[in-house]
Amino acid sequence: NKLPILTDQKPFYHIGDSHSLSFAHQEIIYQNENHMIIPKIIFGAKAFHFSQQKENKYKAMLKGYFEKFPYKSNVLISFGEIDCRHNEGICAHYLKNNFLLDKIIKKTINGYLEFILGESEKKNLELIFMGVHAPVFNKNIDKKTRELQLDIIKKWNKFLEEKLVCTNHRFIETYNITANQDGYS
Numbered sequence: 001n002k003l004p005i006l007t008d009q010k011p012f013y014h015i016g017d018s019h020s021l022s023f024a025h026q027e028i029i030y031q032n033e034n035h036m037i038i039p040k041i042i043f044g045a046k047a048f049h050f051s052q053q054k055e056n057k058y059k060a061m062l063k064g065y066f067e068k069f070p071y072k073s074n075v076l077i078s079f080g081e082i083d084c085r086h087n088e089g090i091c092a093h094y095l096k097n098n099f100l101l102d103k104i105i106k107k108t109i110n111g112y113l114e115f116i117l118g119e120s121e122k123k124n125l126e127l128i129f130m131g132v133h134a135p136v137f138n139k140n141i142d143k144k145t146r147e148l149q150l151d152i153i154k155k156w157n158k159f160l161e162e163k164l165v166c167t168n169h170r171f172i173e174t175y176n177i178t179a180n181q182d183g184y185s
Contacts, residue, residue, distance in 0.1 A: 009036040015065055016078035016130075017045050023076070030074060037076070040065045046089060047079040051111025063119055071123050077116060078130040083108065084156055086141050086149040094148070102155060109159050117167065127169040131157035134179035150183045 012028060012035035014020045020039040028035050042061045049058035069075065083089035090108070094101055120127055132153045138146070153175055161171045178185050 009034045010074075011036060011038045012074045012076065013038050013040055013065070013069060014076040014078065015040045015042065015062065016076070017041065017082055018043060019078055019081055019133075020076070035074065044082070045079055046082045047112040048083055048089065048108050050079065050115045051108045053111075059115065062116070066119050066123055066125065069123055069125060072126060073123065074126050074128070075120070076128050076130060079112065080132045080156055080160070084132045084135075084149065084153045086135070086138070086145050090152050090156075091145065091149050094152075095145070101152065102159075105152065105155050106159055109156070109163055113160075113163055113167075117169070128172060129160060129164060129169060130172045131160060131174045133174040134183060134185040137182070137184040 009027065010033055012030060014023055014037050016039075018041060020041055023037045024039045026037045028037060042058055042065075045058040045061075049056055050062065052059075085091065090101070090104060093099070093104065116127070135149060135153065141149075157173055157175050161173065164171045
């Protein structure tokens with residue numbers, strides 16, 4: 001039940017929605033060792049899905065990947081982009097229900113991390129969480145919604161990074177390296 005490795009390099013797994021394909025089979029040096037990024041996709045998965053108490057297909061897929069990874073594997077985790085889109089996830093829920101934005105972001109991140117960190121402990125996986133990148137500017141979205149989306153992404157990344165400080169896992173702030181002066185990709 002071992003996952004295939006495409007080269008003699010050590011695998012560096014990347015679990016995420018379809019965005020994990022962006023780094024597929026890229027060679028990287030991590031901790032002075034050569035690695036190749038091996039994507040493991042969970043299509044349509046939101047951090048929200050992992051924050052829920054009930055079992056679901058997204059949790060089952062993530063557990064399945066973790067079970068197949070060798071002990072102490074390096075794993076990039078990149079969920080949250082779908083949660084932060086202008087037309088679904090947190091933004092859509094906020095516009096419909098007008099709840100406290102910070103509260104729902106924190107609740108989602110807390111549940112998401114509780115599940116993923118708990119599952120990763122079984123294999124002592126070294127996780128590196130990627131923040132949500134800057135969105136592409138869309139002139140067809142009204143200004144208020146675009147600004148809300150940027151606010152959600154910034155808060156998402158800030159809260160995720162703050163929460164990870166208390167763990168042995170790392171955070172990559174992708175928004176700052178993908179945003180132009182206006183905050184868009």
